[in-house]
Amino acid sequence: xxxxxxxxxxxxxxxxxxxxxxxxxxxxxxxxxxxxxxxxxxxxxxxxxxxxxxxxxxxxxxxxxxxxxxxxxxxxxxxxxxxxxxxxxxxxxxxxxxxxxxxxxxxxxxxxxxxxxxxxxxxxxxxxxxxxxxxxxxxxxxxxxxxxxxxxxxxxxxxxxxxxxxxxxxxxxxxxxxxxxxxxxxxxxxxxxxxxxxxxxxxxxxxxxxxxxxxxxxxxxxxxxxxxxxxxxxxxxxxxxxxxxxxxxxxxxxxxxxxxxxxxxxxxxxxxxxxxxxxxxxxxxxxxxxxxxxxxxxxxxxxxxxxxxxxxxxxxxxxxxxxxxxxxxxxxxxxxxxxxxxxxxxxxxxxxxxxxxxxxxxxxxxxxxxxxxxxxxxxxxxxxxxxxxxxxxxxxxxxxxxxxxxxxxxxxxxxxxxxxxxxxxxxxxxxxxxxxxxxxxxxxxxxxxxxxxxxxxxxxxxxxxxxxxxxxxxxxxxxxxxxxxxxxxxxxxxx
Ligand code: 5AD
Ligand code: SF4
Numbered sequence: 001x002x003x004x005x006x007x008x009x010x011x012x013x014x015x016x017x018x019x020x021x022x023x024x025x026x027x028x029x030x031x032x033x034x035x036x037x038x039x040x041x042x043x044x045x046x047x048x049x050x051x052x053x054x055x056x057x058x059x060x061x062x063x064x065x066x067x068x069x070x071x072x073x074x075x076x077x078x079x080x081x082x083x084x085x086x087x088x089x090x091x092x093x094x095x096x097x098x099x100x101x102x103x104x105x106x107x108x109x110x111x112x113x114x115x116x117x118x119x120x121x122x123x124x125x126x127x128x129x130x131x132x133x134x135x136x137x138x139x140x141x142x143x144x145x146x147x148x149x150x151x152x153x154x155x156x157x158x159x160x161x162x163x164x165x166x167x168x169x170x171x172x173x174x175x176x177x178x179x180x181x182x183x184x185x186x187x188x189x190x191x192x193x194x195x196x197x198x199x200x201x202x203x204x205x206x207x208x209x210x211x212x213x214x215x216x217x218x219x220x221x222x223x224x225x226x227x228x229x230x231x232x233x234x235x236x237x238x239x240x241x242x243x244x245x246x247x248x249x250x251x252x253x254x255x256x257x258x259x260x261x262x263x264x265x266x267x268x269x270x271x272x273x274x275x276x277x278x279x280x281x282x283x284x285x286x287x288x289x290x291x292x293x294x295x296x297x298x299x300x301x302x303x304x305x306x307x308x309x310x311x312x313x314x315x316x317x318x319x320x321x322x323x324x325x326x327x328x329x330x331x332x333x334x335x336x337x338x339x340x341x342x343x344x345x346x347x348x349x350x351x352x353x354x355x356x357x358x359x360x361x362x363x364x365x366x367x368x369x370x371x372x373x374x375x376x377x378x379x380x381x382x383x384x385x386x387x388x389x390x391x392x393x394x395x396x397x398x399x400x401x402x403x404x405x406x407x408x409x410x411x412x413x414x415x416x417x418x419x420x421x422x423x424x425x426x427x428x429x430x431x432x433x434x435x436x437x438x439x440x441x442x443x444x445x446x447x448x449x450x451x452x453x454x455x456x457x458x459x460x461x462x463x464x465x466x467x468x469x470x471x472x473x474x475x476x477x478x479x480x481x482x483x484x485x486x487x488x489x490x491x492x493x494x495x
Contacts, residue, residue, distance in 0.1 A: 006214045006249075008144055008176040019147035023063040026154040030108070031075060036066040040074035044092060045082025047239050047275055048210075049115055051190040052143055053080040056114065058180030059146050067182075071099070076110045081117035083205050085377035089117055100133025110153065114138035114146075119209040122380060124168040135164055140210050142167035144176035172196075173211025177220055187428055187471050188235040189228045193221050193259065197241035199278065201305075202316045202383040203348060203376060206241055215246050218254045222262060229268040234426055234471060236263065238274040244281030257289045264293035269473065271426065271456060273297050279304065280318040282327050284334075291335045297456035298335050302327070303343035303372075307362030308355035311348050314387070321362060328366050339414070339457035340368050346403055347376040347396030349387035356399045360406045369414040369457060370484060371407050375400050408483050415459065415481035422477045423461070425453035425488070427469045431462040437480040438462045438487040455486075465490040 031037040039060045043053030056078060057067065068074050077099050082088040096113065103109045111134050117123045119139035127134050135153050138146055149165045156163035173196045183189055196211040197204075221238075228236055238260065240246060246256035254262060256274075264272050272295050277286070279302050290296045302324075306312050309320045331338045344359060363371065375396050378385040431438075431452035443450060446464040453461050453474065462485065463476050469490070476488035 006173070006175050008174050013144070013176065013178060016144055016147045017062075019151045020059060020062045023147055023151050023154060026151065026158060027064055030154065030158065036064055037075040038068040038073055039065045039076040039078060040068055040071045041078045041080065042095070043080040043115070044088055045084060045116065047190050047237065048192065048195075048241065049080055049082055050184075051192050051239060052115065052140070053078075054181045054183050054190070055143060055179045056080060056146060057182035061182050062180050063147070063150075075108070076112070078112045078114065081113060081115035083116035083120060083123070083209055083379070085374060086379075087377070089123070092117060096127075096131055096134065100131055103133040108157075110135050110157075112136045112138065112150070112153075114140075114143065116140055116205070116209040118168055120205070120380065121168070121170075124166055128164075128166060132164075135162075137164075137166045137168060139168040141169065141171040141173055144174070144179060171211060173214055175214055175216055177216070185428075186232055187426065188237065189233040190239050191221065191224055191228065191236050192216065192239045193243060193256075194240035194246050198245065199242060199318075200316060200383075202314065202387075203345060203379065205379040205382055208381050210241065213242070213245050213249060215240075215248070215250050215253070217250070218247075218259050218262065221259065222266070225263050225266055229266060229270055232471065233270065234473065235271045235273065238263065238272065240274075241276065242278040242281065243274045244277055244283070244286065255285075257283070257286045260286070260296060261289045261293055264289075264295040271295055271297050273299065273458075275301055277302055279324050279327060284330055287327075287331045287334055290331075290338070297458070298338045299341070299457045300331060300338060301341045301343075304359075304362060304366075305343060305345050306348065306351070306355070307359035308351070311351050311355050314350065314384075315345075315348060316383075321358070325362075325365065337457075340366055341370050341372075341458065342366070342368050343372045343374070344403065345374050345376050346400045347389075347391055349376065349378075349384050349389035351376075351391065353399065356403075360403060363403070363407060363410055367410055367413065368407070369459060370411055371403075373400065373403055373407070412481075412483040414457075415483055415486060418455075418459065418478045418486055419481050420478065422475050423455045423488070425455055425461050425463075425474050425476045427451050427453040427465070427472055427474050429470055437482050437485065438464075439480075451490075459486055460484075461486040461488050463488040463490050 027037050041057050043050045081092045099111050118137045149167050152165050194215040196213045197207045198213045200207050244256050247253050431450040442464050450462050451465045476490050478486050478488045480487040
């Protein structure tokens with residue numbers, strides 16, 4: 001059972017559906033019955049945010065909107081923002097500045113901001129004061145109220161007295177089931193299983209903007225997974241800030257390993273992944289599920305953040321280096337060929353060069369295939385933001401480069417080890433040919449068109465093959481590798 005106060009009531013969801021219908025009428029009046037208004041929706045940041053963006057698109061679609069990737073064509077611009085690092089915020093202010101400038105030429109353009117940035121009071125205030133062109137601001141907790149907020153904005157514009165809307169109240173967060181979703185592509189789908197975070201890592205703003213952990217009922221998740229499989233999706237990623245906490249707030253429901261196994265046991269030809277797994281709660285039970293379920297990819301994204309015990313304690317991570325390495329050892333012993341990726345923060349307040357070197361030695365010891373690497377960015381309201389941070393930015397940048405150089409070597413080993421192996425690949429679309437390792441003769445012979453797929457280890461593979469393979473699994477023999485991508489050969493003729 002989910003705590004009642006966390007679930008948005010069916011009555012409230014029905015009320016929002018009524019607002020969608022009202023928005024549709026208002027939009028038709030504003031843009032004419034013949035032409036669907038076009039929305040440009042851009043999500044920054046993590047998969048959770050992308051998933052929220054897909055719900056915003058779902059609601060816009062129910063209001064009769066179409067979508068465009070060309071912002072110049074858009075009638076409605078929606079930026080779904082990320083607050084995790086300062087540069088993400090700067091990027092958003094850059095694009096919002098551009099969009100509001102467009103509005104000085106195109107008066108009927110509607111601009112909205114939502115996502116993690118807007119849930120912070122100081123950001124909402126900055127938008128209110130300095131970006132008057134923004135019509136509405138929707139914090140993460142108000143996502144399901146988008147129809148009502150948007151209707152207010154449309155109505156006020158029609159009545160000739162423009163009213164801006166700010167729905168940014170603080171909250172521990174809710175769960176809104178059954179919102180419409182428009183997903184990108186038809187091959188890989190994000191499936192949120194829980195929202196929020198209770199961990200309060202000292203550097204991280206997420207618990208402040210996404211509220212407390214709350215899990216969806218497994219029955220709702222499994223129903224959505226079944227629907228995705230029936231729609232032909234080949235890969236489902238179970239999403240949560242810390243999926244290992246799944247179910248801890250529910251009574252009489254599944255744990256994360258049980259949920260993962262239940263999804264993997266659904267009939268159909270698909271892969272299951274999950275993001276993100278906090279090392280402190282990553283249990284042998286979970287690894288045993290990965291080991292015994294063929295459909296669960298043998299890839300664990302297990303963000304370590306640092307290799308130094310002192311820094312890990314200062315980050316409030318609740319594991320040490322030895323405990324982390326023990327989890328990796330257990331996984332390697334029980335899951336043949338398991339692959340690890342990670343997140344690393346360089347230059348946490350007070351980190352010394354020696355402590356940073358412990359991170360480098362850890363990545364060499366674990367042997368990650370790839371890393372997401374970040375220079376520490378102070379976030380207002382977090383504990384780390386008030387810690388002494390004496391190391392100059394230029395010094396942190398040097399350490400960062402050192403980390404990238406080390407990982408290049410570590411990653412290369414993984415990619416080179418794939419050469420000569422035949423791997424199952426989920427074909428996602430046309431290759432962008434950025435890896436430069438597929439021989440030019442092969443590319444020319446294929447008329448310049450190659451395919452791109454991903455292995456269960458999340459390694460990108462470019463290869464020549466027919467278009468009908470897109471959305472299918474294919475066996476590809478790896479012929480060459482760089483330190484971040486593979487090239488291969490698909491030998492089966494026809495489809
Ligand atoms: N500075 C730098 N990196 C951060 N991350 C989270 N907060 C910060 C911050 N303040 C990184 C962590 C996390 C990933 C999603 O973003 O590595 O795992
Ligand atoms: Fe942020 Fe830590 Fe929660 Fe991840 S587990 S979202 S890093 S507070």
